[in-house]
Amino acid sequence: MRKELFEELLESVRQAKAIERGDAKPSRVFVVNQRLEVARVRAQLGLSQSKFAALLGISANTLKNWEQGRRQPTGAARVLIKVAARHPKIVLEAAA
Numbered sequence: 690m691r692k693e694l695f696e697e698l699l700e701s702v703r704q705a706k707a708i709e710r711g712d713a714k715p716s717r718v719f720v721v722n723q724r725l726e727v728a729r730v731r732a733q734l735g736l737s738q739s740k741f742a743a744l745l746g747i748s749a750n751t752l753k754n755w756e757q758g759r760r761q762p763t764g765a766a767r768v769l770i771k772v773a774a775r776h777p778k779i780v781l782e783a784a785a
Contacts, residue, residue, distance in 0.1 A: 728756040730774045734781060744784050745769060 707713035731741040731752075742752040745766050754760040762770055773780040 726774075727752070727762065727770060730770055730777075731756075734773060734777050744780070 704713060708715050731738065734741065734744075736744065738752050738756075739749050742749045745752070747766060751760070755762050761767075769780070
């Protein structure tokens with residue numbers, strides 16, 4: 690490895706350590722996994738994937754994509770999932 694590249698890499702490590710200690714602020718922040726925790730909400734309701742998908746009016750494949758982070762719920766489904774997370778009994782009663 691060329692010395693200049695090594696020095697650049699070493700400086701990056703020093704900066705990362707300073708950020709980790711709180712001595713420096715990062716130049717950028719990336720938020721990872723900001724998605725709704727669809728699987729957690731489904732488990733909280735005690736429903737299988739197929740039953741939860743039926744409750745939301747979507748296909749089981751769509752639900753699987755949400756739970757695996759390949760897609761994100763939008764619109765009414767997103768709102769209903771938020772309501773289900775906060776008030777699971779009400780959602781289950783409404784679905785019955």
